Amino acid sequence: MNRTLEYILPKVQKPARYTGGEYNAVVKDKREVDIRYALCFPDTYEIGMSNLGCRILYGVMNQRPDVWCERCFAPWGDMEEEMRREGLLLYGLESGDPIADFDIIGFSLGYEMAYTNVLNMLDLAGLALRSADRPDFSPLVVAGGTCCYNPEPLAPFVDFFVLGEGEEVTLEYIDLYRQARDEGWSKEEFLLEAAKIEGIYVPSLYEPVYRPDGTLESVDIKPGSGAMETVTKRIVQDMDKAYFPVKTIIPSTEIVHDRVMLELFRGCIRGCRFCQAGYAYRPVRSRSPELLAKYGKEAIEDSGYQEMTLSSLSSTDYPDLLPLCDDLLDYCAPRDIGLSLPSLRADTFSMSLMERLQRVRRGGLTFAPEAGTQRLRDAINKNLREEDLLTSCRTAFAGGWSGVKLYFMLGLPTETDEDVLGIADLARKVYFTWREYSPNKARGVRITVSTSWFVPKPHTAFQWEAQIPVEEYQRRVNLLRDALKRDKSITYNWHDPQTSYLEAILSRGDRRLADVLEWVWAHGGKMDSWTEYFDYQRWLDGLAACGLDGGFYAHRERGRGEVFPWCRLSTGVSTDFLWREREACYQSVTTPDCRTRCSGCGANKLLEGGRTCG
Amino acid sequence: MADRLLFTKTGRARYISHLDLMRTFQRTFSRAKIPIKHTEGFNPHPFVSIALPLSVGFSSQCEILEFGLLEGTSHEEVPERLTAAMPEGIIVHRCYPAERKLKELRYVNYIMTFDYPEGRPQETEPAMAALLGRESLVVKKKSNKAKAGFTEVDIIPLVRSWRMECQSDTMMVDLVTSAQNPGLNPDLIRAAFCAEYPEYTPDFVTFHRRDVLDGEGKAFR
Numbered sequence A: 001m002n003r004t005l006e007y008i009l010p011k012v013q014k015p016a017r018y019t020g021g022e023y024n025a026v027v028k029d030k031r032e033v034d035i036r037y038a039l040c041f042p043d044t045y046e047i048g049m050s051n052l053g054c055r056i057l058y059g060v061m062n063q064r065p066d067v068w069c070e071r072c073f074a075p076w077g078d079m080e081e082e083m084r085r086e087g088l089l090l091y092g093l094e095s096g097d098p099i100a101d102f103d104i105i106g107f108s109l110g111y112e113m114a115y116t117n118v119l120n121m122l123d124l125a126g127l128a129l130r131s132a133d134r135p136d137f138s139p140l141v142v143a144g145g146t147c148c149y150n151p152e153p154l155a156p157f158v159d160f161f162v163l164g165e166g167e168e169v170t171l172e173y174i175d176l177y178r179q180a181r182d183e184g185w186s187k188e189e190f191l192l193e194a195a196k197i198e199g200i201y202v203p204s205l206y207e208p209v210y211r212p213d214g215t216l217e218s219v220d221i222k223p224g225s226g227a228m229e230t231v232t233k234r235i236v237q238d239m240d241k242a243y244f245p246v247k248t249i250i251p252s253t254e255i256v257h258d259r260v261m262l263e264l265f266r267g268c269i270r271g272c273r274f275c276q277a278g279y280a281y282r283p284v285r286s287r288s289p290e291l292l293a294k295y296g297k298e299a300i301e302d303s304g305y306q307e308m309t310l311s312s313l314s315s316t317d318y319p320d321l322l323p324l325c326d327d328l329l330d331y332c333a334p335r336d337i338g339l340s341l342p343s344l345r346a347d348t349f350s351m352s353l354m355e356r357l358q359r360v361r362r363g364g365l366t367f368a369p370e371a372g373t374q375r376l377r378d379a380i381n382k383n384l385r386e387e388d389l390l391t392s393c394r395t396a397f398a399g400g401w402s403g404v405k406l407y408f409m410l411g412l413p414t415e416t417d418e419d420v421l422g423i424a425d426l427a428r429k430v431y432f433t434w435r436e437y438s439p440n441k442a443r444g445v446r447i448t449v450s451t452s453w454f455v456p457k458p459h460t461a462f463q464w465e466a467q468i469p470v471e472e473y474q475r476r477v478n479l480l481r482d483a484l485k486r487d488k489s490i491t492y493n494w495h496d497p498q499t500s501y502l503e504a505i506l507s508r509g510d511r512r513l514a515d516v517l518e519w520v521w522a523h524g525g526k527m528d529s530w531t532e533y534f535d536y537q538r539w540l541d542g543l544a545a546c547g548l549d550g551g552f553y554a555h556r557e558r559g560r561g562e563v564f565p566w567c568r569l570s571t572g573v574s575t576d577f578l579w580r581e582r583e584a585c586y587q588s589v590t591t592p593d594c595r596t597r598c599s600g601c602g603a604n605k606l607l608e609g610g611r612t613c614g
Numbered sequence B: 001m002a003d004r005l006l007f008t009k010t011g012r013a014r015y016i017s018h019l020d021l022m023r024t025f026q027r028t029f030s031r032a033k034i035p036i037k038h039t040e041g042f043n044p045h046p047f048v049s050i051a052l053p054l055s056v057g058f059s060s061q062c063e064i065l066e067f068g069l070l071e072g073t074s075h076e077e078v079p080e081r082l083t084a085a086m087p088e089g090i091i092v093h094r095c096y097p098a099e100r101k102l103k104e105l106r107y108v109n110y111i112m113t114f115d116y117p118e119g120r121p122q123e124t125e126p127a128m129a130a131l132l133g134r135e136s137l138v139v140k141k142k143s144n145k146a147k148a149g150f151t152e153v154d155i156i157p158l159v160r161s162w163r164m165e166c167q168s169d170t171m172m173v174d175l176v177t178s179a180q181n182p183g184l185n186p187d188l189i190r191a192a193f194c195a196e197y198p199e200y201t202p203d204f205v206t207f208h209r210r211d212v213l214d215g216e217g218k219a220f221r
Helices: A003-011 A052-064 A076-086 A112-124 A153-159 A167-182 A186-194 A278-279 A289-304 A321-335 A349-359 A373-379 A386-398 A417-437 A470-483 A497-506 A513-522 A536-547 A550-554 A575-586 B010-017 B018-031 B077-083 B124-132 B187-196
Strands: A034-043 A067-073 A104-107 A140-144 A159-163 A206-210 A216-221 A260-263 A307-313 A338-340 A364-370 A403-408 A446-451 A490-494 B003-009 B049-050 B059-067 B090-097 B107-116 B138-142 B150-154 B159-166 B170-178 B205-212
Touching: A003 A289, A034 A052, A034 A167, A034 B090, A052 A067, A052 A104, A052 A167, A076 A112, A104 A112, A112 A153, A140 A167, A153 A513, A159 A167, A167 A186, A167 B205, A216 A550, A260 A289, A260 B138, A289 A307, A289 B018, A307 A321, A307 B003, A321 A338, A321 A349, A364 A386, A373 A417, A386 A417, A403 A417, A403 A470, A403 B205, A417 A446, A417 A490, A446 A470, A446 A497, A470 A497, A490 A575, A497 A536, A497 A550, A513 A536, B003 B077, B018 B059, B049 B170, B077 B090, B124 B159, B124 B170, B124 B187, B138 B187, B187 B205
Parallel strands: A034 A067, A034 A104, A104 A140, A140 A159, A260 A307, A307 A338, A364 A403, A403 A446, A446 A490, B059 B205
Antiparallel strands: A206 A216, B003 B059, B003 B090, B049 B059, B107 B170, B107 B205, B138 B150, B159 B170
């Protein structure tokens, strides 16, 4: 181990985060590998190690004998301070070598509030922040993940972005990189060639042209670059052939999701109009239950974990859920291994399933009706009926559960005060259900209502929508708070509006916001998803210093003809479809789920050989 | 009586905390497919207990873990199978049935190394000797139980013996301290030395637990 690191570690909190050496961490002989790759997660070890996507890519890359992929996370403040004081550069956990010497540095971008950490990690690595200031061929700085469906605020810092699922395209660009390096190409030559790979977006080959009012006139392709008109995301065609991390790193310290994660399927059939994941991960592709059961058992055997969780956007929609659960339960129950099922819909089927799975009654259940009235739930296409929710609560309370958490959003398109007050009514109905069906009222009940402030996201039916002004959000919060004041069994929590406002700015932001990111970082911004570090005023100051108006990004309704910063990027879902969905919202008309009827979103065209979604 | 493991914790594994290490052992028994006894009660879990918690960052070649081996595995095969499933830096040397009680573990032998990469001042050796030669050396020790956030402890009666070996850039203190009720964390000696002689504060100090001893000064197993 590096001597400087040894000096530093006794001084910092939770040093096991910074050492590597965990079970199944891949250590290779650096003389025998050709490509060194730093897989960076712009948040702490505990968060990053819980990310299934990173585990998949780590496994996919390290399967190749010529590639050594290592991990790198954002150090907590105490560690960063020590690293900067001792001049220790950001290193790969496996080798301890500085990532600045690696061939490729790849970031996983899952949420906007991690952007400042990307800049901070580049700086800690000893690299220039902006792509243009890194003329050397290596290390290349690339990024993937959900935020890449509109990566414009990070465009000047990253050499290229990867759209969609990375299993295949990562190896494709690694191969191209090696060819380029061995043949001595310049970085520009490499990027021109990389831009020809489907799913790779090289931002320097596109030039946004702004109108005087700040909106986009167009996003022009750099003349002669040959860059694609539209970059479409990549998907794995056959989930049964896709890599699954059976043998994966088992951290020696506690992380957020410390259990076997079994990915049932990708995509979602539901089509909730606010949900970016629901659109961006289309089409639905399932793994076979036999394969899943096999993977689950093997992963338990290899890891020694005592807990397994099924993961997907909506587990109830997995067609073979019951046989799969039975199969897994036969294995788990005699071994005292817990099986949990998040992302269940609040319908009766799910409840009977929950009862079977949970031998020990847990304190609470969580449902996300998202909106308080049927009209608004129809408008956002959250196809959950009040009867279903109440029946589920009834089953839960009768079965001994004594707490329910209900999640809602305020500020959804078409929301009225009636919808806001509907949340209170619904919570009360849940309370009355408890009074009627709980076998043990002496224990009391905890009903928690939580609201967040709706953030319109790119590539959704609501990408044209304005986020409601903060004063209006606050008024609706107060309205609901007053309505729930007398209900002692109902607790109301509302999300702090500050990060939601910044997310609304960044998620639909353009390239000019890069200056704001750099300003905020230069003035100490990092770890913005942590209250210990988040400073709202710093962001407001950053926007002001760069002459940009946050309201322009967050609170402005866009017209049908708006040129979006992400107009060159495609999830496979057509803009016409999204617009139709938006119009259906204003008529409170629902769209059936993908299994009931195909609504022609366009994502099925991503499937080879004219296959249907499933 | 229970079964015991004798294991080494060095290298990167030094930074695994006590609680994390117990969890790591529970999982490692499971992945090595060595069935062990579970606790009873509402939420049964594999029972493991570490004889003397080791501070984060210390290395050790004499850690003892208690557990209960279930039928089907012989003691002899445990070390190799467990080590293969361990994170880097943990090596299991022996697995054996416990023959004596843990309270017979009385002393710990630590090797404390003070690093002076720029050269060690001559005076450090007599300074340390003077410090450890005192009648009494009362220091403040962090405590979560005490109201003030610390308690006072006299180091001297808790040190059974010591000797030093110095090089041009290091000072090594070979120390035998009381193990439990109360034990002594050798970091208190480092802290006392640095407080008393700030001009001789080393760049870095490493701590290594070399052996655990019984009342007669023989290795405890």
